[in-house]
Amino acid sequence: MYKIIEKYSLAPQIEFARxxxxxxxxxxxPGQFLIVVACEKSERIPLTIADFDREEGSVSIVFQKMGKxxxxxxxxxxxxxxxxxxxxxxxxxxxxxxxNIVVIGGGIGVAPVYPIARKFHENGVHVTSIIxxxxxxxxxxxxxxxxxxxxxxxxxxxxxxxxxxxxxDVLQQMIDNKEPIDRVIAIGPPIMMKAVAxxxxxxxxxxxxxxxxxxxxxxxxxxxCRVTVGGEVxxxxxxxxxxxxxxxxxxxxxxxxxxxxxxxxxxxxEYKGDSNE
Amino acid sequence: MSDRFTAxxxxxxxxxxxxxxxxxVPCGYTEEEAILEANRCLQCxxxxxxxxxxxxxxxxxxxxxxxxxxxxxxxxxxxxxDILPCVTGRVCPQESQCQARCVLDKKGDAVSIGSLERYVAxxxxxxxREALKDAPVDVSGKTKVAVIGxxxxxxxxxxxxxxxxxxxxxxxxxxxxxxxxxxxxPEFRLPKAIVDVEINSLVQTGVKLVPNAxxxxxxxxxxxxxxxxxxxxxGSGAGLPQFMNIPGENLNNVYSANEFLxxxxxxxxxRYPEYDTPxxxxxxxxxxxxxxxxxDVARTAIRLGSEKVYLIYRRSQEExxxxxxxxxxxxxxxxxxxxxxxPVAYHGDESGFLEKIECVKMELGEPDDSGRRRPIxxxxxxxxxxxxxxxxxxxxTPNPLIAMTTPLLExxxxxxxxxxxxxxxxxxxxxxxxxxVTGAATVITAMGAGRTAAASMHEYIKKL
Ligand SMILES: Cc1cc2nc3c(=O)[nH]c(=O)nc-3n(C[C@H](O)[C@H](O)[C@H](O)COP(=O)(O)OP(=O)(O)OC[C@H]3O[C@@H](n4cnc5c(N)ncnc54)[C@H](O)[C@@H]3O)c2cc1C
Ligand SMILES: Cc1cc2nc3c(=O)[nH]c(=O)nc-3n(C[C@H](O)[C@H](O)[C@H](O)COP(=O)(O)OP(=O)(O)OC[C@H]3O[C@@H](n4cnc5c(N)ncnc54)[C@H](O)[C@@H]3O)c2cc1C
Ligand code: SF4
Ligand code: SF4
Ligand code: FES
Numbered sequence: 001m002y003k004i005i006e007k008y009s010l011a012p013q014i015e016f017a018r019x020x021x022x023x024x025x026x027x028x029x030p031g032q033f034l035i036v037v038a039c040e041k042s043e044r045i046p047l048t049i050a051d052f053d054r055e056e057g058s059v060s061i062v063f064q065k066m067g068k069x070x071x072x073x074x075x076x077x078x079x080x081x082x083x084x085x086x087x088x089x090x091x092x093x094x095x096x097x098x099x100n101i102v103v104i105g106g107g108i109g110v111a112p113v114y115p116i117a118r119k120f121h122e123n124g125v126h127v128t129s130i131i132x133x134x135x136x137x138x139x140x141x142x143x144x145x146x147x148x149x150x151x152x153x154x155x156x157x158x159x160x161x162x163x164x165x166x167x168x169d170v171l172q173q174m175i176d177n178k179e180p181i182d183r184v185i186a187i188g189p190p191i192m193m194k195a196v197a198x199x200x201x202x203x204x205x206x207x208x209x210x211x212x213x214x215x216x217x218x219x220x221x222x223x224x225c226r227v228t229v230g231g232e233v234x235x236x237x238x239x240x241x242x243x244x245x246x247x248x249x250x251x252x253x254x255x256x257x258x259x260x261x262x263x264x265x266x267x268x269x270e271y272k273g274d275s276n277e
Numbered sequence: 278m279s280d281r282f283t284a285x286x287x288x289x290x291x292x293x294x295x296x297x298x299x300x301x302v303p304c305g306y307t308e309e310e311a312i313l314e315a316n317r318c319l320q321c322x323x324x325x326x327x328x329x330x331x332x333x334x335x336x337x338x339x340x341x342x343x344x345x346x347x348x349x350x351x352x353x354x355x356x357x358x359d360i361l362p363c364v365t366g367r368v369c370p371q372e373s374q375c376q377a378r379c380v381l382d383k384k385g386d387a388v389s390i391g392s393l394e395r396y397v398a399x400x401x402x403x404x405x406r407e408a409l410k411d412a413p414v415d416v417s418g419k420t421k422v423a424v425i426g427x428x429x430x431x432x433x434x435x436x437x438x439x440x441x442x443x444x445x446x447x448x449x450x451x452x453x454x455x456x457x458x459x460x461x462x463p464e465f466r467l468p469k470a471i472v473d474v475e476i477n478s479l480v481q482t483g484v485k486l487v488p489n490a491x492x493x494x495x496x497x498x499x500x501x502x503x504x505x506x507x508x509x510x511x512g513s514g515a516g517l518p519q520f521m522n523i524p525g526e527n528l529n530n531v532y533s534a535n536e537f538l539x540x541x542x543x544x545x546x547x548r549y550p551e552y553d554t555p556x557x558x559x560x561x562x563x564x565x566x567x568x569x570x571x572x573d574v575a576r577t578a579i580r581l582g583s584e585k586v587y588l589i590y591r592r593s594q595e596e597x598x599x600x601x602x603x604x605x606x607x608x609x610x611x612x613x614x615x616x617x618x619x620p621v622a623y624h625g626d627e628s629g630f631l632e633k634i635e636c637v638k639m640e641l642g643e644p645d646d647s648g649r650r651r652p653i654x655x656x657x658x659x660x661x662x663x664x665x666x667x668x669x670x671x672x673x674t675p676n677p678l679i680a681m682t683t684p685l686l687e688x689x690x691x692x693x694x695x696x697x698x699x700x701x702x703x704x705x706x707x708x709x710x711x712x713x714v715t716g717a718a719t720v721i722t723a724m725g726a727g728r729t730a731a732a733s734m735h736e737y738i739k740k741l
Contacts, residue, residue, distance in 0.1 A: 023490070023496070024495070043544070043553040043554045044544070044554075069553060072553070086452070086489040087495075089491070216536055216539055216540060217451075217539060219450050219494075221535050221673075221676060222518065222533060222536035223536055224533075224536045227527075233522070233527065238678070258529070258629075259630075260555050260557075
């Protein structure tokens, strides 16, 4: 049993939960993820480890309510328990001797970026964080991220906070200003990660993205998560989730994410009794 | 109603009915049928059938007891060698094992050893269910050993280690135990209620089961050994799905057999939306392969509601490695066999969903290493099969995670773990067995390997 210690909303449709999982917290590293099975009949949902506390024996998740799976997880309250939590899965983020790193989080991607930024910061790397939200009501964890960043830039689609526009605008400015960047790590919607890759590619700036492919097992035995990277088929759960952004076939990734769109909508409408999104 | 040379076959659900449900196909013997079938056995002195069984069940004796209606004696005879007879009686490839050696096979039908085994084992299920009500046995204070994986190899190893008097913990990566018995072989061939009895019986004898524990990520074998476990058994199976690396294989609705079957068997996608996990079966579902796995997929697709289910196999029907009963059942249920056919590319629509499969015709050449005739492409024979779902069932290999994270463990070039005659790996105290050692094989060999390893582990620990 995986008891929920704490649970609250961070922003509209964005939820936080801290879960008791001593075995997982002992091993968890930034960049890794969990598979959460809310109750016996639920799907296996992959969610990044947004934080961990080895002393308390807990791991935290931040997730966006999308379809039935994530809504079900959101319906759990502190004190209740999830049916199953598997982890830590995937490979941790590696520090490769960089001096200046830029981490980019888009929307829900701000959460997984936080422990990564913290790790680099603790290791004395200069961290610039660029985070993008839809608008000021959707801000979360900007304060946490600021505490582990040397520089911090916020963008919103509507300009209600920070720069009006996209994270890539800010990144492009940094590049134009010839600021030193050894590597960019970007996590967010695939379309954002692709845009970041397109900005850094002409300048040969190493860029890492964390892919959010569909998954079933999360442990290398089903192939649901396969992606093409540099012309080769990889399993996101075992070979990733982080890959060289310049080699990822984003078109295929986005195509595969749409595989169950019709069914997902039905399931969600049936679960919530409406179609609000 | 029967003569010596004609088998009593189990009654089966008619093909028309079973196409629409996931209930078991053969309905089991009545007592009278079982006795009639048992009475066909000649009780041969040398009992060649026994040599055909990978774990050498004393077939003659158990059938002898059955002839005298000594049901308890019959089941206990089987348990001496096989601790999962409900399972093996159903899924063993009997026609190439025990029954292939039966003397009656030369003149008529072999004795239906598998069916009799199933009958005797099923008869014992009620008693076993009843026994589950007792409190679990307390094993605290005993020497600790670990088993990785809860498939047939792990179950058998854990059961024996428990009998030798150890405190056994099984670490399973999935949230539910049973290995292929749970996520691979479908309900209509192996009811999950039976697998549950096997798992619950283990837990009840004091074996601890830790699900959601992926060795290599959650912890390493070195860490387990450092943590008081005196010996470790690795029974992690061969679960890494193989693809053919042909164009279009990542199109939407092209699945691996593992994914398709896991969605249905483990996640219960056939009961979607009561269960949350979906699966696509398509109007026209094509399955690539010719083994048990491919047939399980094809028969699952039929039950999910595909109008057409094609089995695309590169050799001819005679070379198909699947159990004969499976092939017969699938054909009765309406599967179309496209033998001597091989896919070369998948083609999709503008949103990336599979539309058709480009195939070539094959012909058989000279026999290869496996003794089967090698399939050769007929140049220029390309043609298309309309299919909106395709399931690639061309085999699986060991997942490399455990070997990658255990420096002392040596593997072969096929990725299987090297073991000696006692099942010990190149790392002292670490044993292995089942598909992780042999590559994808059978339930009964995995079970046998688990038991051999348990005995060796016992010897090993005694000498520590
Ligand atoms: C390694 C990994 C880490 C992840 N970490 C997080 C995280 O920390 N927080 C978080 O909120 N989400 C994360 N995701 C995405 C999350 O798993 C999906 O949002 C979730 O599975 C959706 O399930 P659902 O049943 O709620 O929605 P569904 O009913 O499955 O889908 C609803 C909509 O979301 C889309 N969708 C489905 N799956 C994904 C996906 N994997 N990514 C993007 N869109 C998807 C569908 O196309 C559909 O339009 C991660 C995914 C992976 C693979
Ligand atoms: C669809 C299908 C149909 C089949 N039909 C038949 C049949 O009719 N007759 C027959 O005899 N055989 C059949 N087989 C083959 C048979 O099921 C296998 O040979 C047998 O299950 C192997 O047993 P095992 O214990 O070695 O491995 P498995 O049954 O594969 O069990 C391995 C277990 O280990 C777990 N695991 C893997 N890695 C780790 C890790 N790192 N940490 C923790 N746990 C881990 C897995 O989740 C799994 O539960 C079939 C196989 C399939 C896939
Ligand atoms: S275990 Fe399999 S091979 Fe052995 S007797 Fe039973 S059915 Fe035959
Ligand atoms: S070979 Fe056939 S007839 Fe002879 S003992 Fe075995 S099962 Fe009976
Ligand atoms: S999710 Fe199953 S292989 Fe990656």
